[in-house]
Amino acid sequence: MIDRRHLIALAMLAAAGAANAKAAPNAQAPDFTLRQLDGPNLRLGEQRGRVVMVNFWATWCGPCRVELPHLARLHDKYRGSGFLLLGVNIDDDPSAAKALAGKLGLTFPVLLDSKKEVVGAYDLNAMPATVLIDRDGRVRHLHRGYKEGVEALYEQQVRALLKE
Amino acid sequence: MAASKVIGRLLQSLSALLGGAFAMQGAKAAPLPPDHAEAMYHRYSGGGLTSDGPALLVRKNLLDKVSLTGQVYVDAVSNASVDVVTTASPYKERRTEYGLGLEYAVRDANITLGLASSKEPDYRADSFSVDVAQETFGGMTTVNLGFTRGADKVGQKTIGFFDQAKHWQYRIGVTQILTSRWMASANLEAIADSGYLGNPYRAARVFGAAVPENVPRTRSSRALNLRVIGDLGSRDAVRGSYRYFWDNWDVKSHTFEGGYSRYVGESFLLDGFLRHYRQGKASFYSDDAQVQNTYVTRNRQLGTYDGNTLGGKVTYSWKKVPGQYEIKFNGALEVLRYRYSDYTDLRSGSTYSLSASVLQLYVTANY
């Protein structure tokens, strides 16, 4: 006969199949160190005390390219108040990222993740993907994809996090 | 129509399936296509017929919500082909086709509405189409549904427009990402026609004498197309497809196509393909009918034949800024050869074969 203990064991076994989101709100943001376009490495963990927005983009992704100038504007407006925007590029060939960053005049740090290790660690299942991290290194907001006008929401969330 | 009932049921079960898929993964529609323009000169030459002309296409995003496409296509035909020469006299005429398209995203689907109108002195064809593309399963599977309704006016030079024809096309397809380098797709299209489906200038042959052709006033056909495409890792890609066609006029055909593309250097792209087509004749087709039947045609398009095409294309990227704009110059050439098993060239007495070439010179721009 099957009693309650067996049913609980069965339920737990079934649930074990479900995947865990790697970057979840209120969890610590997975740390990483990546090379920047113009040389030195940059580590996320060393940015504690600042509000960080990590944006994963690629030159072959249409919505990513549309979003980049909006992110550059956001970075310029709030960098003085303790905000940092990191653009993590995942192109196989970093020179494509360099060309586009140059043409668009991107002012924020562009990090190169051609091995896709960091984007895999964050595992947001969308391109572009944006993560907002507070001053304590905790993930507070996740944005999957880009829709026209969402930069207003980004600005709202950044201001709220800067006030904390 | 029975077909619309089938499509209705298909749509119902599909939305049930898609509803389930959306619950699993956050689905989003593919973005609208980029702003784009093309200008082309095309020329077909073969079998006594030359047809050339310009074509133009412009696509523009409006307010990032809607993508509008407009196109014009002109065919100036100079026809002295075997059918025309042996049963009539050579002629020149011009066909102009206009097309308008509207694409927009509604939640998770991309919807495309299209209008097309083709005009020539003795034929007028207008059509309206709707196509829906839905991404599911994390964007790995795209389902396509489409419908086109066409209405034609059929004319003859000496008597003007005398009849009409109507067409219904139903399309369903699925594209699946197999790996980060390979994709496959399956497409099914059912077409139904009703009205005057023949050719007022074409003659059939019964017991050696020329008689006007008589073609059924309805036709119902299906085509199934299977395709695969893959990236080979050295800036090149290979593709293959097979299509099987069958209809209620007893025509059955197979189409095999294989192609290869390769980037060469910084600015060049080379592309080549091979295509083989083979067809079995319609039940009422005959080169010289020896039996009196209700329907008879000598239209070689409906006979038994095979065709081979070899094509090549060179593309030169003139200006390119990734994601901003891109201007390319293209030149493509196709060489075709059709060999007919049951169509006699009345000038020589042996079975007919046709060699032709297609030249396409065009500029494309993404901006």
Place this chain on the structure above:
Amino acid sequence: MKRSLALLLGVATMLGGCAAPEPWVKPYERERLADPIMQWQGDLLASKNSQHVRDIREGARGANGVQGGGCGCK
């Protein structure tokens, strides 16, 4: 009882695995698929022209992805 428990455990494990097949190609792994050479159709006008040449001469039609209107193809 042990046999039915084992059977149920087996089914539960299988069901747990089948709950929702994860898409195995992540959005950030689709760079090669986004390349223009990974399209069956070529450029819009050229494919339309090539397909028109074939539609006139061949009895087969449909399922080739090129949306075209009708014509008095003789």
